[in-house]
Amino acid sequence: xxxxxxxxxxxxxxxxxxxxxxxxxxxxxxxxxxxxxxxxxxxxxxxxxxxxxxxxxxxxxxxxxxxxxxxxxxxxxxxxxxxxxxxxxxxxxxxxxxxxxxxxxxxxxxxxxxxxxxxxxxxxxxxxxxxxxxxxxxxxxxxxxxxxxxxxxxxxxxxxxxxxxxxxxxxxxxxxxxxxxxxxxxxxxxxxxxxxxxxxxxxxxxxxxxxxxxxxxxxxxxxxxxxxxxxxxxxxxxxxxxxxxxxxxxxxxxxxxxxxxxxxxxxxxxxxxxxxxxxxxxxxxxxxxxxxxxxxxxxxxxxxx
Amino acid sequence: xxxxxxxxxxxxxxxxxxxxxxxxxxxxxxxxxxxxxxxxxxxxxxxxxxxxxxxxxxxxxxxxxxxxxxxxxxxxxxxxxxxxxxxxxxxxxxxxxxxxxxxxxxxxxxxxxxxxxxxxxxxxxxxxxxxxxxxxxxxxxxxxxxxxxxxxxxxxxxxxxxxxxxxxxxxxxxxxxxxxxxxxxxxxxxxxxxxxxxxxxxxxxxxxxxxxxxxxxxxxxxxxxxxxxxxxxxxxxxxxxxxxxxxxxxxxxxxxxxxxxxxxxxxxxxxxxxxxxxxxxxxxxxxxxxxxxxxxxxxxxxxxxxxxxxxxxxxxxxxxxxxxxxxxxxxxxxxxxxxxxxxxxxxxxxxxxxxxxxxxxxxxxxxxxx
Numbered sequence: 001x002x003x004x005x006x007x008x009x010x011x012x013x014x015x016x017x018x019x020x021x022x023x024x025x026x027x028x029x030x031x032x033x034x035x036x037x038x039x040x041x042x043x044x045x046x047x048x049x050x051x052x053x054x055x056x057x058x059x060x061x062x063x064x065x066x067x068x069x070x071x072x073x074x075x076x077x078x079x080x081x082x083x084x085x086x087x088x089x090x091x092x093x094x095x096x097x098x099x100x101x102x103x104x105x106x107x108x109x110x111x112x113x114x115x116x117x118x119x120x121x122x123x124x125x126x127x128x129x130x131x132x133x134x135x136x137x138x139x140x141x142x143x144x145x146x147x148x149x150x151x152x153x154x155x156x157x158x159x160x161x162x163x164x165x166x167x168x169x170x171x172x173x174x175x176x177x178x179x180x181x182x183x184x185x186x187x188x189x190x191x192x193x194x195x196x197x198x199x200x201x202x203x204x205x206x207x208x209x210x211x212x213x214x215x216x217x218x219x220x221x222x223x224x225x226x227x228x229x230x231x232x233x234x235x236x237x238x239x240x241x242x243x244x245x246x247x248x249x250x251x252x253x254x255x256x257x258x259x260x261x262x263x264x265x266x267x268x269x270x271x272x273x274x275x276x277x278x279x280x281x282x283x284x285x286x287x288x289x290x291x292x293x294x295x296x297x298x299x300x301x302x303x304x305x
Numbered sequence: 306x307x308x309x310x311x312x313x314x315x316x317x318x319x320x321x322x323x324x325x326x327x328x329x330x331x332x333x334x335x336x337x338x339x340x341x342x343x344x345x346x347x348x349x350x351x352x353x354x355x356x357x358x359x360x361x362x363x364x365x366x367x368x369x370x371x372x373x374x375x376x377x378x379x380x381x382x383x384x385x386x387x388x389x390x391x392x393x394x395x396x397x398x399x400x401x402x403x404x405x406x407x408x409x410x411x412x413x414x415x416x417x418x419x420x421x422x423x424x425x426x427x428x429x430x431x432x433x434x435x436x437x438x439x440x441x442x443x444x445x446x447x448x449x450x451x452x453x454x455x456x457x458x459x460x461x462x463x464x465x466x467x468x469x470x471x472x473x474x475x476x477x478x479x480x481x482x483x484x485x486x487x488x489x490x491x492x493x494x495x496x497x498x499x500x501x502x503x504x505x506x507x508x509x510x511x512x513x514x515x516x517x518x519x520x521x522x523x524x525x526x527x528x529x530x531x532x533x534x535x536x537x538x539x540x541x542x543x544x545x546x547x548x549x550x551x552x553x554x555x556x557x558x559x560x561x562x563x564x565x566x567x568x569x570x571x572x573x574x575x576x577x578x579x580x581x582x583x584x585x586x587x588x589x590x591x592x593x594x595x596x597x598x599x600x601x602x603x604x605x606x607x608x609x610x611x612x613x614x615x616x617x618x619x620x621x622x623x624x625x626x627x628x629x630x631x632x633x634x635x636x637x638x639x640x641x642x643x644x645x646x647x648x649x650x651x652x653x654x655x656x657x658x659x660x661x662x663x664x665x666x667x668x669x670x671x672x673x674x675x
Contacts, residue, residue: 052517074519082517088510092321093314104310105518133321159517 005030005157005188006051008062008069013046013055020046022211023060028190028204030156033183035202036192037298043211044192045085048161051190053077065157078107081150081158085165088146091135095126095145098134099152106153120148124178140171147178151187158182160191164198176201196295205294207301214301219294226300228252228292231271233261234285241279250274252300264296307520311528315502319532325498333490333540334547340486341479341552351435353377354398356389361409367420371402376438389423399425400435480555483548484639485608487541488631491567492574492602494540497595498533499578504591507582522670530575537571538564545639558638562645566638569655570631576662577627583669602628627662630654 004027013021021043028034038044049055051064053073061068067075089098099117108116121127124144129137134145143163151158160179164172176198183189183203191202199205200219207214207222215222235241238261242254250269255262263271272287319326355368371377380398383389392398403421411418422439424432506512515525541564548554577598585591603609605619606628612620623629630651637643637651645652 054517077517078519080517082514084510084513084517088514090314090318090511091509092318097314097317101310101314102518104313105307105515105520107307107519110306 002030003066004028005066006034006062006064006190008051008060010060011047011050011057011062011069012059013043013050014058020211021050021208024208024213025060026206026213026216028188030188031183031186032188032203033179033201034188034190035199035205036190036208037194037196037199037205037294038192038208039194039302042208044208045161046211047208048159048190048192052080052082052159079155079157081106081153081155083146083150083158083160083163085162089134089142089149092133094131094133095137096121096130098145098149102149103152106155108153116152120152124148139167140174143167143171143175144178147175151182155187157188157190160189162192162194164193164195172198196293196298199294199298207298209302209305214305223292223294223297226292226297227266227268228296228300229265229269229271230290230292230296231263231275231287232257232290233263233272233275233287234259235261235279235283236285237283241283245275245278248274248278253296253303262290264292264300266300307524308528308531311520311525312531315529315532329494329498329536329540330543332494333486333544336486336490337483337544337547337551340482341548349376350378351376351400351431352380352398353400353402354381354383354389354392355379356383356385356401356403358406359404359408363409363412364404367404367408368402371439374438376434393423393425399428399431400439402439479548479552480640481636482609483544483552483554484635485632486548487544487567487635488570488606488628489599489603489608490540490544491537491571491631492628493595493599495533495537495571495574496578496581496598497592498536499530499575500581500585500591500595501588502529502533503579503582504585504588508587522667526579526667526670530579533575534568534571537567537574541567554639556639557642559642559644562648563635563638566634566648566652566655567631569652569659570627570634573627573655573659573662576659576666579666580662580669583666602626605629607632624654625658627655627658630658 006026006028008027009025011021011024012019024047036044036047046055050057050069051062053064053069053076056073057069061070063069064076065079067073067079069076090101093101096117099120100113103113103116121130124147126141126145126148129141134142137145147160147163150160164175167175172195179189179191180201193199202219204216204218205222206216215225217225233241238256238259241261242256245251245254245263250265250267251263251271251274252266253262253264255264263275265271265274270289272289275284275287353371357364357368368379372379377400381392383392383401386403389398389401389403392401401423403423405419405421408418408420422436424435426432503512506515545556545560549556578595581591581594581598585594601622605612605615605623606626607623608628612623612629615623633651634643634648634655637648
């Protein structure tokens, strides 16, 4: 077992009287795709900013790529890649100029710079658009260039802050393929997201809520630990059914998916049985048990915390 | 090395921003023509009426004498003081010449004759010129000028002054204004460009991207503003050449000295722009701040109005503006051929102000970015 690439102990950050992040202890292994989940304002970005060495922690400690967060922040910056929430390209520079600029900023030696930029252009399929202004690219392409810029210096650790916000599903899928390709080549990826389907694509997850770490583990572990069971029902009157089910202590959550009602229970109760008891067998047209997802676990945790 | 990469990027962006580049070139030229032609503090062609009570050859000669100076335009004859008042009040005339009866006879007899100049005191600049010119004219005709300003009548003391004007013998405004314009243009564009360049990166989110990179604050600051130093020098040269070609503004001193000392002034403005960029949240705010800063500069620096005439607190303020000192430098060098030793006091001021601004900007910049 090698040493983790990120390790923190009781990392905290206060802004005045507001505690943005409290006591976060986590460890991320090399080559992992690690997802940080949480609602807006939960402290995800603050955590990332501390891990990047641009925000000093007000408590706790940690190491990133082997350097201490508090004392060696500058060394960390050289060895990580970071893509901000909005893919911050220079829209009035061409694709190639953007890559060239970031290669220079991240200290890719001058002699290798040209070769590196060419290689990245070819690998990411950007050769045809090399001289196009970044501002004229579509969202998916912009994101590809941004990712290429953030990894131009081949960092061992890559941070992505909500990388897929506002990107269409097809581009998102391509993007995730690229992320796994990067991870397979040995780069650790830490990203934040609030798309739950993306969460399931991560090797491991951390749930942050109101500045605190609620749980960490593989998606399967997190779902299992929450102990949820799910049934999907179709009923005559979904609204009325939701009302009569609501408030029952064993029911964790009821949500509408079109004509389907999704019923989640906690503590082992069988949701199908519960529905039959509460609504009467005649009110239910179909009913079958479904797999609990990361989203179920996340909503459950967020609601009960 | 990173400084060069950032400067390269800045130049690339600038090259694509045709509008800004156009403005950088057109602004100095437009201002030059505007200030050079339109703003003219040499008062000429003052509308004048004549109340000739004497109606002699000598009195007519005097009136004609006024007109040939080109300072006065004779717009009519009047027959009474009431008419003079009406002419002044309506703005038809700003000056009235009153030639008393027996003016010609007194002169012919070899005695001192008196004429009266009634002037509209509500426009002090016109009045000043009017009195000076008339006095000179009267002296040439050995007649005594009696100036009436408003209700008080005063006989001016008869002091003979022989003025000698050095450096700008024809007292042309353009000669005075054009070198000053260098300072004003630089103040305007340097502050605005830097402030906007940095706020733009913050607005677009690219600044955050740079902050997480290994770029140091100093590298970022220097790299971003270095290209604008270049633009500053282009503007200086542009104004100097155009001023020479269009307005025949002389350049007596050492261009090398001017370019060297200009660096301090450009740097001070860039530092100020940097400082503004830490306060402004949008490019629009950055632009507004630059304009608000420009106004006191135009008024207090001595660009248009003499500092000596300002009340003392305004003079202190004026000393706090880099432009005030740069104007003395640029006018000193171009018009008077001042050398380094002449400009040492201004140099101290510029260095001091630059130091304060750089300190303030870098303190704020560090705090803001972290």
